[in-house]
Amino acid sequence: MNFKRIQIIFLITFVIIDILLFSIMNQNLNLQTEGDGSGGSNIIKEMRNDQITLKTPSKDNGNGYYIAGSRDDVINQEAYKLTNQNVKFSNHVLQSTFKRPLAMYSSHPEDKLDQLIKSESFVINGNSYQYNKQLSDDSTIVYVQKAYGSQLYSSYGEIKFNISNDNGDKRLLGYTQTYLDNVNSLREKSQTISEEQALSALYQYNEIPNNTKIEWTQLAYTKYIAIKKNYIFIPTWIVAYKTANSSDIQIKCINAFSGSIINDDSVKEAVGDL
Incomplete structure (x- = not known):
């Protein structure tokens, strides 16, 4: 065996x-x-x-x-789909820096991110994540992975978007991402x-x-x-x-x-x- x-x-x-x-x-x-x-x-x-x-x-x-899940590094295997980004991957964590920071004109950057995250050239498997207000602040917008109608509070399944704020000029600099794969109920x-x-x-x-x-x-x-x-x-x-x-x-x-x-x-x- x-x-x-x-x-x-x-x-x-x-x-x-x-x-x-x-x-x-x-x-x-x-x-x-x-x-x-x-x-x-x-x-x-x-x-x-x-x-x-x-x-x-x-x-x-x-x-x-x-529920059970695994860390199979799927996001690293599909990182080739990402555009306008310099990407590094280490210890199950994808780290992205945008070549051209994106302007966040709204006082609520999550409104724009809710749309951007649907594109696989922006974030891998973005539809698997949901904005989390409690974990976010002015400099970090956090999206957590969804599972069976709820959210995962885990460093194994989240996206942390880095936001700069220079005199009210908010720009998206990049993000770190982790992903839990093969999520299923036991x-x-x-x-x-x-x-x-x-x-x-x-x-x-x-x-x-x-x-x-x-x-x-x-x-x-x-x-x-x-x-x-x-x-x-x-x-x-x-x-x-x-x-x-x-x-x-x-x-x-x-x-x-x-x-x-x-x-x-x-x-x-x-x-x-x-």
């Missing part, structure tokens, strides 16, 4: 075990919810009493998959916890301190496990907040299947230094 086949069997076995554990935890979560239908709302009230500022979170459960769709449940769990785990403001929340896919070039992603609630005595955004993540805390620097790396 070759090594690659062993890897695949190990990967599938790991996921099956995790699914069984998730089913047990999900049953417990459902029993707790049925026992006190107002539990989540009461916790949100407690958060506000502790001077945690947040919008009223949704109580609706979502759905998601275990099992049927499963229910995820609600935004309210995610925030309540983080609060109960003492992951959200008093006197903070919840800046934004996002249900997205983040990396779960990796075996060489093969990766499994799971639905994750990503919560960004600021404390009263700091302007820096802090990131907390929670497994949207099990409700457990995710302590993984790769998620924070994908979100970036906010």
